[in-house]
Amino acid sequence: MMKLRHFGGWAPAALLAAAVLAGCEPDTAPPFTIEETGSIEGLLYYDADEDALFDPSDGDRALSGVEVRFTVRGDTAQIYKTVTSDAQGRFEVTGLPAGTHSAYIRAASLPAGVVLCTNPLDVTVEPGVTRFFRLQTRGGCLVLISVAEGIGSGNAVVRGIVTSAPNMLRSGGDYTYIQDASGGIRVFGSSLATQGIEVGDRLEVSGVIAVFSGDFQLSQPVVRSITKAFGTVTPANVTTAQIAAAGPNEKDPLQGTLVKVSKAKFTDVFGAGGINNRNAIINDGTGATQIRFETGLYSDAAALPAAYPVGPKCYDITGVVGNFNDAGQIFPRTRADVVEVPCS
Numbered sequence: 001m002m003k004l005r006h007f008g009g010w011a012p013a014a015l016l017a018a019a020v021l022a023g024c025e026p027d028t029a030p031p032f033t034i035e036e037t038g039s040i041e042g043l044l045y046y047d048a049d050e051d052a053l054f055d056p057s058d059g060d061r062a063l064s065g066v067e068v069r070f071t072v073r074g075d076t077a078q079i080y081k082t083v084t085s086d087a088q089g090r091f092e093v094t095g096l097p098a099g100t101h102s103a104y105i106r107a108a109s110l111p112a113g114v115v116l117c118t119n120p121l122d123v124t125v126e127p128g129v130t131r132f133f134r135l136q137t138r139g140g141c142l143v144l145i146s147v148a149e150g151i152g153s154g155n156a157v158v159r160g161i162v163t164s165a166p167n168m169l170r171s172g173g174d175y176t177y178i179q180d181a182s183g184g185i186r187v188f189g190s191s192l193a194t195q196g197i198e199v200g201d202r203l204e205v206s207g208v209i210a211v212f213s214g215d216f217q218l219s220q221p222v223v224r225s226i227t228k229a230f231g232t233v234t235p236a237n238v239t240t241a242q243i244a245a246a247g248p249n250e251k252d253p254l255q256g257t258l259v260k261v262s263k264a265k266f267t268d269v270f271g272a273g274g275i276n277n278r279n280a281i282i283n284d285g286t287g288a289t290q291i292r293f294e295t296g297l298y299s300d301a302a303a304l305p306a307a308y309p310v311g312p313k314c315y316d317i318t319g320v321v322g323n324f325n326d327a328g329q330i331f332p333r334t335r336a337d338v339v340e341v342p343c344s
Helices: 013-023 145-151 190-194 240-246 301-307
Strands: 003-006 009-012 037-046 067-072 075-084 090-097 099-105 121-125 130-137 154-164 175-180 183-188 202-212 215-227 258-268 279-283 288-292 314-324 327-331 338-341
Touching: 037 067, 037 099, 037 121, 067 090, 075 090, 075 099, 090 099, 099 130, 121 130, 145 154, 145 175, 145 183, 145 202, 154 183, 154 215, 175 202, 183 202, 183 314, 190 215, 215 314, 240 258, 240 288, 240 314, 240 327, 288 314
Parallel strands: 037 130, 183 215, 288 327
Antiparallel strands: 003 009, 037 090, 067 075, 067 099, 099 121, 154 175, 154 202, 175 183, 202 215, 258 279, 258 314, 279 288, 314 327, 314 338
16 A cells, blocks of 8 residues: 655555545535624815815815715626715715625716716725715716717716827917827817927817817816827828718717818819818819818918919818818918928
8 A cells, every 4th residue: 555654654545535624525504694783984076177176276176966876796786775875975875795896986966077987986894894986076087089079978087198289280289189099189278388298299188079160179278287298199191082971970080189281282272162262172082071270280371372373283181080061171380281292
């Protein structure tokens, strides 16, 4: 019979096997239970500056009359307790079982324009302990730009790389363009002009989704974060016909994005046919669209006809795509975005 060595000498393998088997037997004793309950006190508030602190001097405000349901974690249908926040945004719930549960906020009880980006939230109850629970609401939740545009109207938070910084397009600094993997959008507001934002920075900003003359924009912007020199966006190669086709659809994937057209000619004078005197018609041979030079490039529109005459010259043009009353347009960001090239 095989033997195994142990501290005292040699032991039969059968004895060791018996000991191992005995150690692997399942514990049939009943599970340990905690009968003592715990309590939760909480504050529900709107975080205006999104700093995760309740400070009314920053515009934060308590939210009253909001319903909070404490449920089995992962199952909002199994409700332990339901409470409603008071005039100071406070609530208290007692007699909750120990453990981790879900705190589910009934969205319909939130004021208009206020959202909770994670719902339900996990909350842990300790036996014999009253824990404090802060519920922070916002004006919008971080989404892709394409999702924000799908909202149509309302609050949103987006994040993207800056393709056109404040003061590049418009001298007032109220046009900023950002772009993520899903698309681009104009951020409208002069408040960004004083924050040192540059092309290549990553900007996270909240605001109100709106449509201005057929063009999507994020207005009333509040900057949440700026990551300097995050990266660059390579302009997509497109045709003038594609820009024109994107004009009637404010949700077209080209809208708000950085693009480049090649070997386009100015085929009509600025202001021809009743368009703005900062606009001209360009064509790369696929179809006509508009180009617009904003005040950041030329303060005096009278200088444009001489700078870009109608004729045989060809240009590579980089800019962001927009539209005005369904007319597709490309906006160069600087004069260097329009480069004369051989037509052949």
